[in-house]
Amino acid sequence: MTHLKIVLEMLLLSSVEPLTLAQMRSALDEEVSSEALRRGLDALRSDWHDRGLELVCVADGWRFQTKVQFQGYLQRLRVEKPPKYSRAVMETLAVIVYKQPVTRGDIEAIRGVSLNAQTLRTLEQRGWIRIAGHRNVPGRPALFVTTPQFLSDLNLRTLDDLPPLQGGDEQVPNLAVNAELDL
Amino acid sequence: MTHLKIVLEMLLLSSVEPLTLAQMRSALDEEVSSEALRRGLDALRSDWHDRGLELVCVADGWRFQTKVQFQGYLQRLRVEKPPKYSRAVMETLAVIVYKQPVTRGDIEAIRGVSLNAQTLRTLEQRGWIRIAGHRNVPGRPALFVTTPQFLSDLNLRTLDDLPPLQGGDEQVPNLAVNAELDL
Amino acid sequence: MNASLAWVNGEPLKELPPDLYIPPDALAVYLNTFEGPLDLLSWLIRHHRLDVLDIPMAQLTAQYMKYVLWMRSQRLELAAEYLVMAVWLIEIKSRLLLPGVPDVDEMGGDIDPRAELVQRLLEYEQIRWAAQQLEALPRIGREIFAVHLSPELVAESPPLVDVAAFPLIWLEFIKHDRLLSHHKAARRELSVRAAMANLLSGVQGDFFVEFYTLFDVRQGVAQWVVNFLALLELAREHQIELVQNQSFAPIYLRAAGATGEGDLF
16 A cells, blocks of 8 residues: 555545545645545545445545444444434425525425424534525525535535436426325 | 446545445445455545545444644634533533532523523533522432532633632622532 | 325225315325415316316315315414415416406416416425425435544534624724614704794894794705794793785794884884
């Protein structure tokens, strides 16, 4: 393994947050071109190919993370259960993700129900949404958008990596067929 | 790399705490003897021999840690990205510094926004503010003041060493009261 | 499809009976799982295999009303949205039934009264679907975990704070405050009391003041209003007198109780 790869691996494995290319370059003791850095990261990624972790590039940088197929081992080890979000929370998130920036009123209009204050707070506390500004209408309601951390937590680099919304009429068969209820 | 080593490596690198042999065995899907487990860990340790991390056995279990000779890279990284308090935390601290003793309500009135409980907790956990008493009004709200540790962490001898405010004391009428408080 | 809808007397309820009779215990559990009227409607449409683009309004409204009335009879907490939706459904149904002037769009084409309902159902359905997709994505802390070395080895140093930041923060507060005090200053400037004092000092002695001189163009409309209010106030307090010889003639002001030696008339 080259010295560059050894240092990059060590940096990435010991950082709690994803690292940007700029951060990695600032940590290195000698000048490294972006090109060389990228090649080093690519090589490192293939080195880990058949291991339990993978090197990924998400919204806020590069990080090592466990592969999905190993979740069973980790779940056996973990005492704390990850939070399970209600349908209200996930639907609210979906509206913000696909229609951002949106106001609380927009969310209520699409879902057809009034929004519990706790629902938005849950998403804010998770660091997935934030207020990006205010709409210039009476009352100046807050405009919500998703954060880079939301993308990073869902293992995505940009919003374009999300499954596209099924549009208009193709939706109909789904509506007719999907008789399953999620209770 | 054997499957056992891949799983152990993944578990150890993603665990927040050192892992005991018992924890590792409980996470594995098949029965593994202590002997086999130890051999796997030893093999893993030599695999990492010429890399930036090392696998060590400490009092409360096994863990990966960065090698001492790589600390320089990590320090450069940390300098590049010094952690910062949020605007809310800094503003709250400034209000307490100049207006102490203050209640949560005072802080909210000056900042013009409601105060997140986490903001005060951050400052309390840092040991920079404490509750000095309660104001004798309905609800008996807690009165916050700065601590001696705040002064010493910021290299100040007394509160008078704080930079003076432009615009004079009429902007901060309570400033003179500080003298009465024994901190 | 194997998931049971609810458990009734220990028995899993796999599917709701087509005749809509559902044991009350099950229905209570079941209705609480709806995320509002759009969710209930889109379930009814799916369950009865109706065509969302050609909704039989009478049938859908009847089904929906059965649920809503049932919920009311059971005193289930019924959000206002459900009743609003009921009103809307009935309105659409009646517009379809009533002969009369059809709604037309700008192009002159007929508008199906159901169009907005269909639009909202489809939009909600998209979001319901998207929420399921988001839920299924692997998530940090659930299916995937970021690496973590023991905290003492990569201990984050606590944030550093520069003392010089405090006065700057305070300046921000003061600036904010100045904005507010600016408004207060503006209010003082337009004080009716001040205008009254000003007016009174102008009519000392036996001088008359012509009414129009109070409305100097340079003072602006706000000041005019204040001057006029001051004038009315002074007249009410009998501190000044207003004199007008005849209709549309000039109006004059003078201090109350003046001798009238300077009388113009």
